[in-house]
Amino acid sequence: MDKFKAVLSIADKQHAQFGFGLVVLLTAGGEQIFSSVVFKCPCNSWNFVYGLVFLLVPALMLLVLGYILSKKTWKLFTGICHRKAMCRWRNLAASGMILFHISTAALVAPSSWIAVALLNGNYFECAMTGLNITAHVKHLCRAVTLQDECMKELMKFPCERAVKVSQVDSKSVLLSLRAESQILGWLLISCMLVSNLLLTCVARCNSPISYLQLKFWKTYAQEENNLMDSYSEKHCKVLAERNLKSFFQQLPPEPIITPSNHAWQSISALYRFNTKDHYYSTLHQCVEKHQGAINDMRMDSVKSGDTSSQPLAVLNFVDEGRMML
Structure with missing residues (x-):
């Protein structure tokens, strides 16, 4: 137990230096485990809902967990209902800025989950093959000779159970979906990095200290x-x-x-x-x-001239939470 606490202490001290990369790596590893072990596309009318749930619901859970684990969140909200001064416009604006700062940190893990999931492509393939929109189905089946059969068999493509469409045509559709998913994944990663750079530059430019x-x-x-x-x-x-x-x-x-x-x-x-x-x-x-x-x-x-007064005792107290910058 002491060794485990020592490891946690070292990780906590280094969190400010590589916390962003550590969160991304842990999220990517968790997504790979879910994709290979837990996720099984049903290949029926539930494809769209099933794929979308695996793509977005874990991201939502990571977002909520990010808010819960942030000590800034509880410093901001503890006792807020009893603070009359919080109703002032200046305090509301300051609280909004703090909440925005908390949100930027909490969004790292869910954004990483979605980005890695899109690069993997499994969830996107399952969801898109279950999307029952005529224009979407025709777009996917434009390279397939029997388009009518493709529209009926599309939901079975992820499981390779299509009977009336050749394996070559079904794999071609899946490759197109995976390509679209990976493009969206790289775009999301680029947006994350650019946004992080811009926010950091703006924060440093407005820093009151060197x-x-x-x-x-x-x-x-x-x-x-x-x-x-x-x-x-x-x-x-x-x-x-x-x-x-x-x-x-x-x-x-x-x-x-x-x-x-x-x-x-x-x-x-x-x-x-x-x-x-x-x-x-x-x-x-x-x-x-x-x-x-x-x-x-x-x-x-x-x-x-009063020399009989007793000196006041200095308060001894501790901070109940981490000082976050």
Whole structure:
């Protein structure tokens, strides 16, 4: 189990570097398994529905899974119904941009599934041979001598069970369908790459910081996330032991500093870098502002000559989610 956790930790650290390629490879491998093991074209009136389901439904499931696994999704939606400030136009626009960013990441896996499935051609062949449109059937059977027979036997072509049409003619139709499927697959891949390049260029052009500072920001966010996991576990263990000890031994609980609800709300929001404040996360911002408030109160107490005031305790808290950039 420890070795497995170590492998997951290494993969998580490298996710930002080759996450896109890893998702594409895993999706392509899953599609190949489904195509060779699970998929069996029925070669009847269900061809179109069956092929379309295998082509689109897994992509839809991967899209939903992408939203579920994104921590940005839950940072955005947790408690959103109780935030009155979200009704403001500026906040709605910012939330829309965040949702768009989440969607671009979630669309990688479903787009890869559809692209690989189109390159393979099995799902497309099955679906198109079951499409009962006269113009479509005539288009496919234009090279077949007996077009009427071809229209009746078209659904049996993927299983090679056509009786009244020669194998040469049926294979010619299937080759045409596979060629069309592969063309659509390459077009989809090209659109994915061009869109990714354009979005990256637009995001980098509008970046308020330089390339090296952006690299530093990503490194800081990763380190903060790693330390958050270990510190959260330790803090929860200490708090749980304190409560259990107090419960079973009937002793007053030892004082442990915990964050307020406002503090949790402050660090749970999605953060956008501001060059004026120069903070690298909501946790960084909350800590700096809290320390600044403490310093202001200390300065006021010194000016008033009050030396008996007790110093405020610094909040000890952890971020509940990964800092995503």
